[in-house]
Amino acid sequence: MGTLVEMKGIYKLFGGLCAINNVDLTIGKGEVIGLVGDNAAGKSTLMKVLSGVYPPTEGDIFVEGQQKIFKSPHDARNVGVVMLFQDLALVQDLDVTDNIFLGKELPKRIFGQDMRFLLDRRTMDERSEKFLRELEINVDSIKEKVKNLSGGQRQSVSIARTIFFNARLVILDEPTSAISVKETQKVLDLILQLKKKGVAVIIVSHRMEDIFNVADRVVVLRRGKKVEDIEKCKTTPELIIKRIIGLNDGAGCNQ
Amino acid sequence: MNKFYARFRLFYLNNSIIFIFIALSVMSGILSDKFFSVRNWLNILNNFSVTGIVSCGVALVLIAGGIDLSFGSILACCSVFAAFLEPRSLFLAILLPVLLGVLLGLFNGFIVAKIGANPLITTLGTQWLYFALLMIVTSGNLVQGNSDTPFHFIGHGKIFNIPFPIYFFLGIVLFAWFLSRKTLYGKYLFAHGSNKNALFCSGIDSSHIYMMTFAIMGLLVGIGGVVLSSRLIGVRPTEGGRYLMNVLTAVILGGVSLNGGIGSLVNVMIAVVVLGVIDNSMVLLGVPYKDQQIIRGGIFILSIIYNNYLVNQSEIFRRKSVSQES
Ligand SMILES: Nc1ncnc2c1ncn2[C@@H]1O[C@H](COP(=O)(O)OP(=O)(O)O)[C@@H](O)[C@H]1O
Numbered sequence: 001m002g003t004l005v006e007m008k009g010i011y012k013l014f015g016g017l018c019a020i021n022n023v024d025l026t027i028g029k030g031e032v033i034g035l036v037g038d039n040a041a042g043k044s045t046l047m048k049v050l051s052g053v054y055p056p057t058e059g060d061i062f063v064e065g066q067q068k069i070f071k072s073p074h075d076a077r078n079v080g081v082v083m084l085f086q087d088l089a090l091v092q093d094l095d096v097t098d099n100i101f102l103g104k105e106l107p108k109r110i111f112g113q114d115m116r117f118l119l120d121r122r123t124m125d126e127r128s129e130k131f132l133r134e135l136e137i138n139v140d141s142i143k144e145k146v147k148n149l150s151g152g153q154r155q156s157v158s159i160a161r162t163i164f165f166n167a168r169l170v171i172l173d174e175p176t177s178a179i180s181v182k183e184t185q186k187v188l189d190l191i192l193q194l195k196k197k198g199v200a201v202i203i204v205s206h207r208m209e210d211i212f213n214v215a216d217r218v219v220v221l222r223r224g225k226k227v228e229d230i231e232k233c234k235t236t237p238e239l240i241i242k243r244i245i246g247l248n249d250g251a252g253c254n255q
Numbered sequence: 256m257n258k259f260y261a262r263f264r265l266f267y268l269n270n271s272i273i274f275i276f277i278a279l280s281v282m283s284g285i286l287s288d289k290f291f292s293v294r295n296w297l298n299i300l301n302n303f304s305v306t307g308i309v310s311c312g313v314a315l316v317l318i319a320g321g322i323d324l325s326f327g328s329i330l331a332c333c334s335v336f337a338a339f340l341e342p343r344s345l346f347l348a349i350l351l352p353v354l355l356g357v358l359l360g361l362f363n364g365f366i367v368a369k370i371g372a373n374p375l376i377t378t379l380g381t382q383w384l385y386f387a388l389l390m391i392v393t394s395g396n397l398v399q400g401n402s403d404t405p406f407h408f409i410g411h412g413k414i415f416n417i418p419f420p421i422y423f424f425l426g427i428v429l430f431a432w433f434l435s436r437k438t439l440y441g442k443y444l445f446a447h448g449s450n451k452n453a454l455f456c457s458g459i460d461s462s463h464i465y466m467m468t469f470a471i472m473g474l475l476v477g478i479g480g481v482v483l484s485s486r487l488i489g490v491r492p493t494e495g496g497r498y499l500m501n502v503l504t505a506v507i508l509g510g511v512s513l514n515g516g517i518g519s520l521v522n523v524m525i526a527v528v529v530l531g532v533i534d535n536s537m538v539l540l541g542v543p544y545k546d547q548q549i550i551r552g553g554i555f556i557l558s559i560i561y562n563n564y565l566v567n568q569s570e571i572f573r574r575k576s577v578s579q580e581s
């Protein structure tokens with residue numbers, strides 16, 4: 001399994017606050033990483049740096065050995081790094097198809113000419129229908145507005161979107177925090193499907209059982225510092241929780 | 256509540272403006288026997304054609320999550336400009352006011368979308384600014400047009416016995432509907448109003464879309480200004496003010512969400528006709544002008560309550576359908 005993305009010496013300061021303090025992180029191809037930590041540990045911030053939402057204050061990001069500077073989420077997306085935010089990823093007032101194709105719409109062809117400003121809704125509907133069926137994602141209708149779907153359906157649709165766009169690293173920030181147990185399983189299944197397709201996944205969660213269910217490796221952040229980075233089989237939820245709350249370590253942000 | 260019923264209820268609510276329209280028409284028909292004549296209906300559409308054209312533009316801005324209160328001043332600027340140009344050149348009297356509309360709309364759009372200023376305050380400001388400039392240029396006087404130029408035909412001509420402004424009205428509605436429902440621009444328009452962060456995360460810079468929407472509103476208001484100007488023999492700089500209330504009422508009654516992302520141009524157009532029917536009935540029944548104003552104010556407030564109810568109901572539906580599945 002080769003290395004896909006490497007973050008080296010990442011710092012992120014918000015004014016005087018050091019949200020990320022010298023973090024290194026390596027992500028292998030098709031690897032599932034569980035990123036955990038207490039509230040305000042810096043998980044979301046680190047992931048936003050990785051996905052181009054924030055520039056790092058210091059540090060470098062490499063994708064397949066090549067240094068990349070992400071000026072926007074668009075740049076990150078272009079090399080296959082996609083972050084799904086807690087409920088930010090979808091447009092609630094658009095339907096399922098419109099959301100799946102958001103940013104990659106198929107143009108209508110008239111007289112063999114692509115009309116970029118017109119939408120080929122029929123083809124998009126057909127494809128998203130087929131695609132969701134393949135992934136066993138059930139929605140009443142792809143014409144349904146996303147706001148009328150359940151939390152789990154929405155989460156599934158936004159994950160499905162990333163596969164559709166040939167993402168190579170998908171970042172999920174608390175994907176299971178707002179949905180039912182049954183739907184959580186569906187989301188976790190989808191993560192394994194991503195892995196099967198060779199897509200790497202970082203899942204940010206505070207639910208240990210979800211992390212241990214799908215992750216290959218567990219990374220712990222505490223007050224902006226990485227305090228643990230270990231294969232799942234070499235640790236236990238109890239040990240991880242100890243690292244999260246900082247037993248036996250004085251790690252902090254020295255400013 | 257069963258899901259099918261919930262869905263039906265939502266559909267019914269979303270299209271309730273049609274029932275309002277039918278109920279009002281039946282009532283007006285009972286109150287006045289002149290109401291259901293073809294002539295009267297053409298009259299209603301003709302009288303409200305400018306309101307309809309402008310409402311389309313304003314509705315687009317609201318769907319994008321913004322608001323523009325300066326359309327009355329833009330309308331006045333464009334129609335006065337058209338009246339000024341009309342004796343000189345038919346072509347320029349149509350083209351330049353429309354361009355002026357685009358420009359003024361674009362200016363609003365630039366401040367709101369690119370600089371990021373609050374649209375309500377910004378366009379309240381440009382409403383004053385545009386109006387003040389117009390007053391300086393015209394010294395507050397009526398700008399006299401010419402009543403027998405071909406320009407006159409836009410406002411008074413008929414094709415197949417149907418007044419020409421009605422064609423404009425329907426054409427613009429069709430254009431705006433097509434734009435909002437069938438094009439990439441339209442999709443991003445709704446998306447921007449609903450959740451611009453999602454667009455940003457998908458790598459789409461929607462501030463262009465937002466800015467363009469103000470310009471498109473300016474375009475439609477400019478066209479409305481030309482139609483308005485050609486209906487009148489002289490245009491007063493204060494002409495635009497009368498439209499502020501009607502247009503805002505139509506857009507709100509048409510169910511466009513004041514938070515953006517939700518709206519149907521077809522419903523807005525039905526709302527325009529509803530207002531036309533109410534106005535027409537008041538005239539047919541001989542309601543005095545002062546009372547008419549009170550009724551209009553009341554309808555405005557009722558529209559806001561109705562709009563609020565519609566938006567809340569769709570939120571409730573959302574919560575219900577979500578909790579049913581989990
Ligand atoms: N945009 C921001 N501006 C200022 N401070 C921020 C910003 N985003 C996050 N922070 C701060 O950075 C720290 C880490 O936050 P975050 O990454 O959201 O933590 P987590 O996701 O682990 O709960 C917190 O103290 C938070 O208040």
Ligand SMILES: [Mg+2]
Nearest residue numbers: 043044045173
């Ligand atoms: Mg977080």
